[in-house]
Amino acid sequence: MSSVLIVGGGHGGVDVAFGLRERGYTGPITVLDKSGFVPYERPPMSKSWINGAGGPAELMLRGHDAFSGANIELMLNCEVLGIDRDKKVLETSHGSVEYSTLVLALGSSPRQLRFSGASLAGMHHLHTLEQATVLRNDLTSATSVGVIGAGFIGLEIASSVAKRGIPVTVVETARRPMPRTASEFTSAYMRARHEDAGTNFRFNASVQEIVGQSGRVSRVMLSDGTHVKADLVVMGVGALANGGWVTDFGLDFDNGIVVDSTLRTKDPDIFAIGDCARFLDDEGGATRLESIGNAADHARRVAATIAGSPVPVPDVPWFWTLQAGVRLQMAGRVDRVEEWLLTGSVESNSFSVLGWRNSKLVYGESINSPSDHVTIRKLLAENTAPTLSELRPIAEMGLKAAIKFLVSFRSAPKDEVSRPQMAR
Ligand SMILES: Cc1cc2nc3c(=O)[nH]c(=O)nc-3n(C[C@H](O)[C@H](O)[C@H](O)COP(=O)(O)OP(=O)(O)OC[C@H]3O[C@@H](n4cnc5c(N)ncnc54)[C@H](O)[C@@H]3O)c2cc1C
Known part of the structure; x- marks a missing residue:
């Protein structure tokens, strides 16, 4: 029977394991991690947790019961020593483990x-x-x-x-x-x-x-x-991708473990996902992202590939951070932006800043405006954003109101709707 071995029990690794079971995969699944803790969440560590009194249990991603309930073997305090790719065996500090498919979800380490x-x-x-x-x-x-x-x-x-x-x-x-x-x-x-x-x-x-x-x-x-x-x-x-050691076993590493757009390394039975993976993005560029959204998206796609179920299209990259009482959420690719447009009003402390390239929306960051963030992700995913010149004159309305206005403006008979005059 085919078996899946996942190295790294962080956000990506754990999502692959449970994602496989959710998709009906019945073969053996093992998650191993060099850490001695059950898999835990990192984002709260720099936010509420650092000022709170809660212990490690507060950060737990899934407890031991969840692993045993899903028949997923968890090997903690386990170090990787080598990969025999011909025999499909991983050498670890706990002994040899065979695999049919190996998923490397090794994360990153602080610079x-x-x-x-x-x-x-x-x-x-x-x-x-x-x-x-x-x-x-x-x-x-x-x-x-x-x-x-x-x-x-x-x-x-x-x-x-x-x-x-x-x-x-x-x-x-x-x-x-x-x-x-x-x-x-x-x-x-x-x-x-x-x-x-x-x-x-x-x-x-x-x-x-x-x-x-x-x-x-x-x-x-x-x-x-x-x-x-x-x-x-x-x-x-900043952080650097883990996994430079894979080159000792014939895999490529260049600012991350090198994978294609399906997250496969040059060995078709070995995937790399999350922070440690340098993958080909929607424009064919080599990209590495560090975010929960990216790890979850990679995990979903790899779990679907291994389970033989339909593989979802890659998600729009997204990220959030909480600082100084402000919720800041980003979607898309900031590195592609050529022109910026502010939507909404800064005085309300709830607005979005959109990034455009060739008049096409490529990125958006929302300040205390989760609903704008959802709208931006949808516009990016469906490629339905208005052009910059359409949105600019009515940007002060705020993103959602402006989109609503443009939709009604497009669908209404021309003499029924007139554009509002915005003071800018
Ligand atoms: C303090 C902090 C706050 C963050 N806040 C946010 C946030 O607000 N929003 C957001 O989107 N992202 C945030 N991130 C980033 C996010 O946590 C990571 O992008 C995400 O965890 C990546 O998931 P991953 O599975 O790739 O790696 P990780 O979750 O880091 O898991 C990698 C696992 O691999 C294990 N491992 C590594 N090498 C080996 C080996 N050789 N053998 C065995 N095990 C190994 C590690 O022990 C680790 O458990 C934050 C990160 C930190 C550190």
Whole structure:
């Protein structure tokens, strides 16, 4: 009987396992992970969990009972030692495991900064439950916090720290927060919200070294000669794909395990999904994404492929983050945007910023507007967005009202509907 072996029991790996059962796959399924915890969720670790009192159980994706109930074997504290692709055997710290299909869902690891003082007490990364637990305990006695990197995780941490009333400063080499992942407009809006909440920023600043006192971090020294006082520092400067070791077994790795648009490696019986996979996107470009949405989408498609059921079309990429009391949701590809358009009103603290390429909608970010986010995902998935020139004159109405207006304008006899005059 065919068997599926999944390496990595995070969001993607667990979704493949349960997705297979939901699609009627009856063969043996094994999920192995080097971690000793049952599979857990990462997003809350930088948000509510870090300020709360709940334990690891609060983060559980699926408990032991769910695995045994679905007849899925879970092997924890299990390291991969090698793959014999000819014999279809995975060598692990728990012995040899045979497979018919192997799914690599290895996730990513925080990028390490190499400067002096980076290993002092009080220096933290936030990626695993172990790291989150150590950070949460250390925060209870922190008097000032430095965050290196104004990306999603750095900003979420800063927001959580500011909420506790601890002085916090974010150091960023670029001139704005989320420089690669949000529009200038949203960056400026979010910066203002963070500053209102008490977070300080040092932009255009690079870290020179970390200085300690009695073995613990005390200052983050910047290359302009100034410093940020901090007895706890969190480094949030991005992540690198796991799985570079697959090249020892003849698979390709280039900023991620190389797979095609069906998520297969060059070995047709081995897939890679989620953060660790560098896949071919809808335009044939090599892409790697780090998000729950991406891991879930890959898992759905691979589970369907293995189970022999209809494979869904790839989902539109999406992401969310909670910072400074703001829910920010993104959909589409920010790296494809050439022109921006604001819809709705900033004063209401609920609006969207849309990104266009050749007058075609390619991306949208919504601030405190989940319904706009849903609309943007639908417009992108169905390729039904109005053009930029259609939407621009009525953008102030807000996205949903503007779309509704355009639909009624298109379907009504021309003399019954007149375009409203917008003051811009
Ligand atoms: C603090 C934090 C907050 C986040 N917040 C958000 C958010 O708000 N929204 C969002 O969309 N995304 C968020 N993300 C990103 C999201 O968690 C990841 O994109 C998602 O978990 C990727 O799923 P995955 O299955 O690819 O990898 P993971 O969920 O990381 O799972 C990979 C698993 O593989 C295991 N593993 C790795 N190598 C081996 C090996 N050699 N042998 C055995 N096991 C191995 C690891 O132990 C791990 O359990 C956040 C991430 C972090 C760290």
